[in-house]
Amino acid sequence: MQTITLDRYADVRDAFRQHDLRQxxxxxxxxxMADCLLVLHGAEHRVRRRVENRLFRRGTFRHWERExxxxxxxxxxxxxxxxxxxxxxxxxxxxxxxxxxxxxxxDRPHGSPEETDALYRFAKKFxxxxxxxxxxxxxxxxxxxxxxxxxxxxxSFLQPSIARRQALIARLDTGELxxxxxxxxxxxxxxxxRDELGVDDDVIRRECAFYLQAGxxxxxxxxxxxxxxxxxxxxxxxSTVGATTDGALLQHCVYESLRLHPASPxxxxxALAPITLRSGTEIPEGTVVVMDLAGANRDAAVFDRPLEYxxxxxxxxxxxxxxxxxxxxxxxxxxxELAGGVPSSEDGEQVLGTVTLMLGALIEAGGRPDPADPAxxxxxxAREHFGRYPVVFDA
Ligand code: HEM
Numbered sequence: 001m002q003t004i005t006l007d008r009y010a011d012v013r014d015a016f017r018q019h020d021l022r023q024x025x026x027x028x029x030x031x032x033m034a035d036c037l038l039v040l041h042g043a044e045h046r047v048r049r050r051v052e053n054r055l056f057r058r059g060t061f062r063h064w065e066r067e068x069x070x071x072x073x074x075x076x077x078x079x080x081x082x083x084x085x086x087x088x089x090x091x092x093x094x095x096x097x098x099x100x101x102x103x104x105x106x107d108r109p110h111g112s113p114e115e116t117d118a119l120y121r122f123a124k125k126f127x128x129x130x131x132x133x134x135x136x137x138x139x140x141x142x143x144x145x146x147x148x149x150x151x152x153x154x155x156s157f158l159q160p161s162i163a164r165r166q167a168l169i170a171r172l173d174t175g176e177l178x179x180x181x182x183x184x185x186x187x188x189x190x191x192x193x194r195d196e197l198g199v200d201d202d203v204i205r206r207e208c209a210f211y212l213q214a215g216x217x218x219x220x221x222x223x224x225x226x227x228x229x230x231x232x233x234x235x236x237x238x239s240t241v242g243a244t245t246d247g248a249l250l251q252h253c254v255y256e257s258l259r260l261h262p263a264s265p266x267x268x269x270x271a272l273a274p275i276t277l278r279s280g281t282e283i284p285e286g287t288v289v290v291m292d293l294a295g296a297n298r299d300a301a302v303f304d305r306p307l308e309y310x311x312x313x314x315x316x317x318x319x320x321x322x323x324x325x326x327x328x329x330x331x332x333x334x335x336x337e338l339a340g341g342v343p344s345s346e347d348g349e350q351v352l353g354t355v356t357l358m359l360g361a362l363i364e365a366g367g368r369p370d371p372a373d374p375a376x377x378x379x380x381x382a383r384e385h386f387g388r389y390p391v392v393f394d395a
Contacts, residue, residue: 003288004281007295009302009323014277015291016328021269023331024288028139029130031146035203036210038331045330051193052334055103055184061337062351072099073357081365081393088227088362088375088389092220093120095358100215103338104208105187107161118156119212125149127213154205158187162204165191186211218263219339222355224386226257227362229309231369243363248344250363251356252311255321255340260309261384262325265294297323366394 006012015021022041026033033039037048076095080086094113097120101108108115129146132139165188171177182188190197190204199207230253234241244250268290275283283289298306302319315321322340326333333339341353352360369375370390378387 001286001288002284003290004283005290005292006277006281007292007299008279009296009299009319011277011279011281012291012293012296012324013328014279015269015289016267016324016332018269018275018277018329020271020273020275021283021289022272023268024270025133025268026130028133031132031143032126032129032150032206032209032213034206035199036207037334038210038214048197049330049334051189051197052186055186055189056334056337060184061341061353062349064338065341065351065353065357069099069354069357070361073354073361077361077365081367085370085390085392086367088224088391089220089386091362091391092223092358093216096216096219096223096354097123097212099338099354100212100219103185103215103335104211105161105165105183105185105189106157106208106212107164108157109160120216122149122153122157122209123213123216126209127217130210130213150205150209153209158205158208161187162191215335215338218333219335219354221261221263221385222254222258222339223358224389225261226254226355226359227367227391228369228375228386228389229253229257229260230359230363233309233311243366245360245364247350247352247356247360249311250359251341251344251352252321254353254355254359255343256309256311256313258322258325258340259297259303260307262293262297262323264327265292267291267293267327267331291324293324293327297325362391367391368394 006015019042023039026036026039037045037052040048073095076098077086077091080091094116097116098108100123101119106119108119125146126149128135128142129149132142135142165183168177168182169188169192172179172182187204187208190199190207194200194204230250233239233253234243241249268288271283271285271287271289274285277283297303300306302316303323304313320326321343326336326340337351337353339354341356342351344350368391370392373390375389376387378385
């Protein structure tokens with residue numbers, strides 16, 4: 001079967017917008033991914049996305065950021081600051097796991113660290129299942145573990161979350177509650193629209209599991225990379241950055257790290273019909289199209305000195321600073337605003353996004369790399385993520 005790899009910025013943007021290119025990355029990961037938003041196509045995708053998009057309207061995350069995101073970030077960081085040390089990978093996951101569970105609609109009845117750890121364990125296993133195509137282990141063994149994790153997740157978290165929401169929806173139906181008193185999360189949206197969407201219990205379970213892992217790994221990895229790039233930049237001879245708390249500057253730093261280290265370095269599609277891209281590239285029907293997001297984000301035709309980390313760089317007006325890190329077209333990341341905020345110049349009111357809030361809180365608390373214990377890459381990931389990143393906090 002023919003494969004075409006696109007690594008030019010314009011080609012990838014054009015390919016994202018092609019309706020005849022269908023998601024092709026997760027067939028092997030069906031145990032977790034079958035019928036999830038990210039693998040649906042055409043009308044099915046449109047209807048599901050419309051229902052789930054309602055939660056992700058611009059105002060929602062502006063409200064979250066104003067009301068509680070700062071506190072979530074600071075509260076999660078506090079025990080590490082008090083202890084004088086921590087690991088950015090752990091700090092990242094602890095912060096985003098609970099936020100992602102809120103978005104998915106997975107309750108944590110006790111709000112305990114043990115629950116967060118359990119969700120983290122599930123999210124890691126679901127992610128391993130989703131990317132089964134890349135596994136270096138025995139696929140059957142991974143599948144058995146993923147099935148067991150899904151069953152355990154269902155009993156311990158999902159069923160109680162469904163029961164609570166169904167009771168609330170019943171009270172809405174009898175007029176005891178108003179619309180605004182229902183939780184604003186994916187699970188509630190699916191339960192309320194299950195007939196229109198044609199989703200059964202299995203699909204609901206997979207969609208919640210998918211959200212848990214899609215939101216957490218990407219955000220936690222973006223945080224670790226952003227912190228590392230920032231520390232390296234600030235430590236350069238002659239740097240005047242210091243311990244900045246300027247939100248707009250830190251947001252530029254986060255976007256620049258996302259450009260250089262996109263959480264998903266490639267996207268993959270299959271051509272349902274013959275396609276000709278604007279550049280003239282011909283894609284015959286049936287071709288597998290690999291979109292090299294990391295490569296396209298280093299395209300010198302768009303990004304001057306593309307390999308250099310320069311948060312203050314100029315970018316063309318029609319190019320986001322993060323390049324293709326949040327994807328594009330029909331599957332463009334639904335969590336862009338939660339994770340990345342809204343670029344400061346685009347709007348009067350600033351929405352910094354979770355990663356920038358996390359980076360700001362880390363710097364404000366005096367966090368810096370532990371000089372006695374250097375960070376290490378994750379040996380089990382081909383994706384140059386950090387496996388551990390020890391930091392110390394200056395009192
Ligand atoms: C820095 C953080 C993040 C990055 C870099 C990121 C990246 C991406 C990318 C590249 C895609 C498209 C994949 C493709 O086209 O094959 C995507 C889709 C998606 N992301 Fe994110 N993501 C992030 C955070 C989040 C968060 C916080 C959530 C939710 C809580 C989320 C939920 C989703 C969903 C549901 C989709 C599928 C959308 C669709 O198919 O219509 N992501 N993300």
